[in-house]
Amino acid sequence: xxxxxxxxxxxxxxxxxxxxxxxxxxxxxxxxxxxxxxxxxxxxxxxxxxxxxxxxxxxxxxxxxxxxxxxxxxxxxxxxxxxxxxxxxxxxxxxxxxxxxxxxxxxxxxxxxxxxxxxxxxxxxxxxxxxxxxxxxxxxxxxxxxxxxxxxxxxxxxxxxxxxxxxxxxxxxxxxxxxxxxxxxxxxxxxxxxxxxxxxxxxxxxxxxxxxxxxxxxxxxxxxxxxxxxxxxxxxxxxxxxxxxxxxxxxxxxxxxxxxxxxxxxxxxxxxxxxxxxxxxxxxxxxxxxxxxxxxxxxxxxxxxxxxxxxxxxxxxxxxxxxxxxxxxxxxxxxxxxxxxxxxxxxxxxxxxxxxxxxxxxxxxxxxxxxxxxxxxxxxxxxxxxxxxxxxxxxxxxxxxxxxxxxxxxxxxxxxxxxxxxxxxxxxxxxxxxxxxxxxxxxxxxxxxxxxxxxxxxxxxxxxxxxxxxxxxxxxxxxxxxxxxxxxxxxx
Numbered sequence: 001x002x003x004x005x006x007x008x009x010x011x012x013x014x015x016x017x018x019x020x021x022x023x024x025x026x027x028x029x030x031x032x033x034x035x036x037x038x039x040x041x042x043x044x045x046x047x048x049x050x051x052x053x054x055x056x057x058x059x060x061x062x063x064x065x066x067x068x069x070x071x072x073x074x075x076x077x078x079x080x081x082x083x084x085x086x087x088x089x090x091x092x093x094x095x096x097x098x099x100x101x102x103x104x105x106x107x108x109x110x111x112x113x114x115x116x117x118x119x120x121x122x123x124x125x126x127x128x129x130x131x132x133x134x135x136x137x138x139x140x141x142x143x144x145x146x147x148x149x150x151x152x153x154x155x156x157x158x159x160x161x162x163x164x165x166x167x168x169x170x171x172x173x174x175x176x177x178x179x180x181x182x183x184x185x186x187x188x189x190x191x192x193x194x195x196x197x198x199x200x201x202x203x204x205x206x207x208x209x210x211x212x213x214x215x216x217x218x219x220x221x222x223x224x225x226x227x228x229x230x231x232x233x234x235x236x237x238x239x240x241x242x243x244x245x246x247x248x249x250x251x252x253x254x255x256x257x258x259x260x261x262x263x264x265x266x267x268x269x270x271x272x273x274x275x276x277x278x279x280x281x282x283x284x285x286x287x288x289x290x291x292x293x294x295x296x297x298x299x300x301x302x303x304x305x306x307x308x309x310x311x312x313x314x315x316x317x318x319x320x321x322x323x324x325x326x327x328x329x330x331x332x333x334x335x336x337x338x339x340x341x342x343x344x345x346x347x348x349x350x351x352x353x354x355x356x357x358x359x360x361x362x363x364x365x366x367x368x369x370x371x372x373x374x375x376x377x378x379x380x381x382x383x384x385x386x387x388x389x390x391x392x393x394x395x396x397x398x399x400x401x402x403x404x405x406x407x408x409x410x411x412x413x414x415x416x417x418x419x420x421x422x423x424x425x426x427x428x429x430x431x432x433x434x435x436x437x438x439x440x441x442x443x444x445x446x447x448x449x450x451x452x453x454x455x456x457x458x459x460x461x462x463x464x465x466x467x468x469x470x471x472x473x474x475x476x477x478x479x480x481x482x483x484x485x486x487x488x489x490x491x492x
Contacts, residue, residue, distance in 0.1 A: 071374050071388040073413065073489040074123035080111065082485035084419045086369055090395035091417040091485055096139055100397035100487075101404035102415045103145040106171045107487065108152075110140035115152050115167075117174050120413060123489060127174025131167055144404040145171065148193030149209070153182060168196050168209065178212055180205070183224050189234050189403065190257035197234070197257050199227060204234065206260055216260030218253075225253075229403055230280035232257050235298065237277045238264075248272035252285065254298060265301045273301075279312045279402075281322050284335040286312050293324060295338060305338025307331075317409055318360040330363070332379060342379050356396050357407035357414055359492040362386065364407075364414055366394045372418060376492050391418040391488055412492040423481030 081094035098111040117126040138156035168178035186199030275287035376386030
């Protein structure tokens with residue numbers, strides 16, 4: 001779990017943001033820009049902890065003036081037994097884990113062996129599908145949405161190790177249309193109503209949805225490679241150590257997800273790329289080391305730019321920007337030139353620098369625990385322009401592969417879980433069995449000038465231990481049942 005580091009900025013640099021009745025409340029509102037103040041651990045659930053939410057934080061004078069627009073688009077009650085845990089964990093199932101993906105008209109939620117589909121425009125329930133035919137101990141470990149379909153990765157014990165099967169579900173009808181073998185840290189990397197592309201144990205394969213036949217297949221060898229997707233392209237790292245190794249990446253395989261055609265991309269001026277594959281966006285691939293981030297052209301392998309002390313955090317497709325953290329700052333960068341186009345400074349950090357999502361220049365922030373709020377921080381205007389209160393114990397869903405989770409990559413829609421009414425408190429042992437849904441890639445820790453980083457994996461290329469199962473908390477945090485759990489859709 002990320003260390004709990006608390007820092008306070010000098011007075012006068014950042015002011016305090018209040019919402020609704022907060023201005024008259026004696027208790028300070030805990031507002032903080034998520035990307036630099038909340039320290040989000042980008043795993044399905046952070047390790048359980050009894051710690052509270054983000055520390056008191058603030059923004060520059062005038063960052064919030066006058067009324068702000070509501071972010072809530074819809075809410076929908078959640079079925080089943082849910083509970084709340086203080087801090088970043090928030091509202092989660094009482095047993096096991098849940099995974100969510102939103103996009104292409106569907107918000108799909110997977111828990112246990114059940115996948116539920118909701119309309120992403122209204123929240124109306126569309127279908128429920130119970131996945132059958134798996135052995136005892138099987139559970140969903142990822143949910144991803146594609147045009148016309150939903151894919152769910154199911155992990156299960158077999159012969160003393162874990163195996164994974166990717167289940168393809170019709171996005172409109174909720175019926176199962178295919179089941180394919182997948183790598184433990186692989187699964188669906190592309191799809192639509194005609195085909196689905198799966199990273200399997202020894203190959204990446206495209207299957208015809210109507211017949212189940214192989215459209216194309218490319219061997220990946222016995223060592224599972226690190227991979228990242230960028231639109232219609234899949235990048236796979238050529239490295240003797242695979243996704244768990246430290247061997248240098250000597251080449252990238254650039255694979256067209258529609259056709260299966262591939263090209264080998266090699267660094268022009270060096271034997272290997274500078275670090276480990278950490279991100280791919282807009283035709284640019286990022287590699288990370290302890291010293292920072294280096295960007296290369298994803299087609300030619302040409303060096304583009306480097307930023308020392310930077311850690312990749314995410315991308316804003318609508319603004320065509322990637323986001324990095326450096327020290328306590330969030331910086332927006334032009335992916336082709338490395339030009340810093342915007343900077344947001346942080347004043348307080350609990351744990352590591354991290355982000356929930358940035359869409360069209362607006363970053364999502366979440367206040368934790370009973371006084372949960374959501375808010376949108378406009379990076380250009382340097383102030384809060386959207387907000388929504390009453391979202392107790394908010395939980396943001398992620399997929400370690402970077403292709404699923406709470407935020408729709410093609411719009412400003414974000415779906416989270418929250419609890420509006422608690423049950424009596426009771427001690428419950430910590431859960432210890434989340435299985436990663438994407439390919440971990442070892443990345444050394446940031447430089448001493450950077451904010452603290454999670455000790456468990458955020459996403460491929462941003463951690464040292466995504467392939468391991470988080471250890472239980474030494475002292476399990478008290479949990480409370482949630483009588484009224486719900487999904488909440490927010491517009492950034």
